[in-house]
Amino acid sequence: MGTKVKKLISDIWNYRHLIKKIAISDFKLRYKNSVLGFLWSLAEPLLMLTVLYFIFTNLMQVNVEHYQLFLLMGIISWNMLSRGTTLSLNSILGRPGLVQKVYFPREVLVISSCITAFLMTLFEFIVFGAFMLAFKVIPGITIFYGPVVLFIEFLLIMGISLALASMNVYYRDVQYIWAVIMQAGFFAAPIIYPISIIPDKYVWIIRLNPMTRIIDMLRESVIYSRSPVLLDWIFITTAALVILAIGYIIFLKLEPGFAEEM
Numbered sequence: 001m002g003t004k005v006k007k008l009i010s011d012i013w014n015y016r017h018l019i020k021k022i023a024i025s026d027f028k029l030r031y032k033n034s035v036l037g038f039l040w041s042l043a044e045p046l047l048m049l050t051v052l053y054f055i056f057t058n059l060m061q062v063n064v065e066h067y068q069l070f071l072l073m074g075i076i077s078w079n080m081l082s083r084g085t086t087l088s089l090n091s092i093l094g095r096p097g098l099v100q101k102v103y104f105p106r107e108v109l110v111i112s113s114c115i116t117a118f119l120m121t122l123f124e125f126i127v128f129g130a131f132m133l134a135f136k137v138i139p140g141i142t143i144f145y146g147p148v149v150l151f152i153e154f155l156l157i158m159g160i161s162l163a164l165a166s167m168n169v170y171y172r173d174v175q176y177i178w179a180v181i182m183q184a185g186f187f188a189a190p191i192i193y194p195i196s197i198i199p200d201k202y203v204w205i206i207r208l209n210p211m212t213r214i215i216d217m218l219r220e221s222v223i224y225s226r227s228p229v230l231l232d233w234i235f236i237t238t239a240a241l242v243i244l245a246i247g248y249i250i251f252l253k254l255e256p257g258f259a260e261e262m
Helices: 002-014 016-029 037-059 067-089 096-101 107-134 141-170 174-188 200-206 210-223 230-261
Strands: none
Touching: 002 016, 002 107, 016 107, 037 067, 037 107, 067 107, 067 141, 067 174, 067 210, 107 141, 107 230, 141 174, 141 210, 141 230, 210 230
């Protein structure tokens, strides 16, 4: 296990310039020839925020302090996971010529897709910052926990993406199954509602999902100026590292047959 982790870190470092180049190229390509350009990366979360905010404040009467920010943080956090894994799904399968003809560590393609998703998320957080100013919510020093939580989420996304991208080369149904999981997961995680409304006997199940704790920790540290508890730090860090290790093992096992399966 230690050898595989060292190899992953080594490949990322040795091919860091290629990773950066592919990630930025993919980011620019998504908005090529569009009138609004990068602003499209902001349209989806803002539209979803508007619809869900209207439903849950007027029809379902959810009583949460700074619910606009509560909801937007949940959407942005989930979008980072959804976008990162979705882009990664075809990061290998979508580049048959490159995979078959040029040698380089194939995980570079997956990592680049995850970084592209992260860059898109950064634009969304700029909007989030503007919303905080508009609603006169001044974050405390706990806001510095936010980037650490996001980094842990990035590791989680990378682990899932390595597994999904490699399995999708062999089994094309993976992309459709994952789309269903993402849709169900959006409503299963406390994105549009506080976890406090869940019956106590089911809370432990919801909190087994690392994204539940990640979303809560981001809200607590950025919006409500409260420090995340130690148990949550331990849980999400352990979950991210374990999933990253499992995802990379799956990737290495399936990688030798990529060229033949395309």
